[in-house]
Amino acid sequence: MDVVTIGETMALFTPDQKGLMRYAPSYSRKFGGAESNMAIGLSRLGHQAGWISRVGDDELGKAMLHFIRGEGVDTSHVTYDTEAPTGLYFKEFRKAGDIRVQYYRKGSAASRLSTADIDENYIKQADYLHISGITPALSSSCRNMLPEAVKTAKEHGVTVVFDPNLRRSLWSEEEARRTLLELAALADIVLPGIDEGDFLFGTKNPDELGRLFLQQGAGDVVLKAGSKGTYHFNKNGSAFIPSFDVETVVDPVGAGDGFAAGYLSGLIDGLSAENAVQRGNAVGALVTQAEGDVEGLPEPEDVDALVNKNSGTEDVRR
Numbered sequence: 463m464d465v466v467t468i469g470e471t472m473a474l475f476t477p478d479q480k481g482l483m484r485y486a487p488s489y490s491r492k493f494g495g496a497e498s499n500m501a502i503g504l505s506r507l508g509h510q511a512g513w514i515s516r517v518g519d520d521e522l523g524k525a526m527l528h529f530i531r532g533e534g535v536d537t538s539h540v541t542y543d544t545e546a547p548t549g550l551y552f553k554e555f556r557k558a559g560d561i562r563v564q565y566y567r568k569g570s571a572a573s574r575l576s577t578a579d580i581d582e583n584y585i586k587q588a589d590y591l592h593i594s595g596i597t598p599a600l601s602s603s604c605r606n607m608l609p610e611a612v613k614t615a616k617e618h619g620v621t622v623v624f625d626p627n628l629r630r631s632l633w634s635e636e637e638a639r640r641t642l643l644e645l646a647a648l649a650d651i652v653l654p655g656i657d658e659g660d661f662l663f664g665t666k667n668p669d670e671l672g673r674l675f676l677q678q679g680a681g682d683v684v685l686k687a688g689s690k691g692t693y694h695f696n697k698n699g700s701a702f703i704p705s706f707d708v709e710t711v712v713d714p715v716g717a718g719d720g721f722a723a724g725y726l727s728g729l730i731d732g733l734s735a736e737n738a739v740q741r742g743n744a745v746g747a748l749v750t751q752a753e754g755d756v757e758g759l760p761e762p763e764d765v766d767a768l769v770n771k772n773s774g775t776e777d778v779r780r
């Protein structure tokens with residue numbers, strides 16, 4: 463297994479019409495969850511990814527599992543929870559550039575994940591363990607589970623990748639800041655956005671953030687500056703890798719997960735840090751071109767086409 467990830471995926475309902483959701487009579491059903499989005503991204507790029515989770519023992523849970531398994535992700539460590547339902551989320555396209563999400567996930571099956579779901583043998587055979595800051599916001603059992611998963615990974619030399627994925631609506635600012643900083647300190651690679659860095663450290667200055675995350679304990683800091691590009695910092699220095707131009711953003715949700723998939727795919731393929739980030743930028747850009755969290759995740763030839771079209775784009779070692 464190249465990467466094992468842990469987290470909640472929800473049935474995603476999108477109104478078939480734009481505008482306020484209260485007027486929407488019909489919805490399309492999709493699936494979305496940061497960690498499985500990333501795992502599907504890896505699978506599309508030809509890698510082996512496994513996803514640890516719980517889903518409700520209900521029709522949506524079954525459909526979700528079929529879907530994610532069908533995308534080539536290993537779901538052998540996903541269990542059906544007979545006492546709690548699959549979580550739901552709604553994505554409302556109010557007007558261009560104004561997309562809102564509404565969760566119905568309190569007490570969901572995945573919020574009942576706990577250290578009992580951490581199988582040492584499963585984690586130890588992976589090269590990377592990917593976790594996000596959404597999971598600890600779901601419940602105290604989820605919060606206790608992640609450090610245990612990280613400990614298991616570290617004992618076996620599995621590289622820990624942490625995407626803060628701040629979801630303010632799920633917990634208090636204070637709790638979020640404390641927990642995300644704790645997890646960032648445990649990770650080998652962190653993938654924050656500039657706004658998340660600002661939330662955690664009170665500055666938007668990229669160099670300052672790079673320094674602070676390194677000081678916190680990460681070996682590699684990959685700092686996403688949205689449509690501008692991405693910074694990479696490690697003990698050898700820093701680089702800025704520009705983003706790819708995107709004409710119209712159809713749906714930005716899931717772009718960060720796509721970035722993580724592209725970046726990890728690059729590392730798995732042995733690319734330099736800068737080229738891995740460039741692949742991340744490419745996947746992130748492509749994800750925004752389709753509606754849905756995973757529908758725009760590319761195959762390798764799509765990534766190559768975008769990167770080659772922009773081959774004038776150079777990595778700038780700083």
Ligand SMILES: O=C(O)C(=O)C[C@H](O)[C@H](O)CO
Nearest residue numbers: 494495496596715716719755
């Ligand atoms: O917001 C969440 O918690 C989700 O996991 C839903 C989406 O898939 C996710 O935000 C995309 O990154």
